[in-house]
Amino acid sequence: xxxxxxxxxxxxxxxxxxxxxxxxxxxxxxxxxxxxxxxxxxxxxxxxxxxxxxxxxxxxxxxxxxxxxxxxxxxxxxxxxxxxxxxxxxxxxxxxxxxxxxxxxxxxxxxxxxxxxxxxxxxxxxxxxxxxxxxxxxxx
Ligand SMILES: Cc1cc2nc3c(=O)[nH]c(=O)nc-3n(C[C@H](O)[C@H](O)[C@H](O)COP(=O)(O)O)c2cc1C
Numbered sequence: 001x002x003x004x005x006x007x008x009x010x011x012x013x014x015x016x017x018x019x020x021x022x023x024x025x026x027x028x029x030x031x032x033x034x035x036x037x038x039x040x041x042x043x044x045x046x047x048x049x050x051x052x053x054x055x056x057x058x059x060x061x062x063x064x065x066x067x068x069x070x071x072x073x074x075x076x077x078x079x080x081x082x083x084x085x086x087x088x089x090x091x092x093x094x095x096x097x098x099x100x101x102x103x104x105x106x107x108x109x110x111x112x113x114x115x116x117x118x119x120x121x122x123x124x125x126x127x128x129x130x131x132x133x134x135x136x137x138x139x140x
Contacts (some may be wrong), residue, residue: 008047050096
C-alpha cells in the first residue's frame with residue numbers, strides 16, 4: 001500500500017524534523033531547495049510549524065511552505081494538514097496549519113507542541129495509516 005508522504009518545513013531548531021523522522025514513512029524537508037521545488041506525484045500531507053513574524057500582518061506560514069503551495073498540482077493533491085506549535089503563542093497557536101486548512105478546504109489531521117511526545121508520534125502514525133487505507137480504497 002502506498003504510504004502517503006509527509007512534506008514538512010523545519011527551521012534550524014529542527015523540532016518538526018525530529019518528529020517527522022519518527023513517522024516511519026517518506027518525509028521531505030521543504031527547507032531543502034530540491035524538495036521545495038518538486039511536484040508531488042499523488043496525495044500528500046503537509047506538516048508545518050507556525051512562525052509569528054511580529055509585523056503588522058503577523059503572518060505565520062513559513063516561506064518555504066508558501067513556495068511549495070504555489071504549485072497548483074501540489075495544492076490539488078494536498079489531502080490534509082498537520083501542525084506543530086507552542087501554546088505560549090495564545091491565539092496564534094497552530095495559526096499556520098489552521099489557516100492553510102481553512103483556505104484549502106482540507107482537514108487539520110493532527111496538532112502537537114514542539115517536537116511532540118512519544119504518544120503524539122504513535123497517534124500521528126495511526127492517523128496516517130488510516131489515511132493510507134482510506135486513500136487506497138478511494139475510487140480513482
Ligand atoms: C519566533 C518564533 C515564533 C513562533 N510563532 C508561533 C506561533 O505563532 N504559533 C505557534 O503555535 N507556535 C509558534 N512558535 C513555535 C514553533 O512553531 C514550534 O516551536 C515548532 O515546533 C518549531 O519547529 P522547528 O524547530 O522545526 O522550526 C514560534 C516559535 C518561534 C521561535
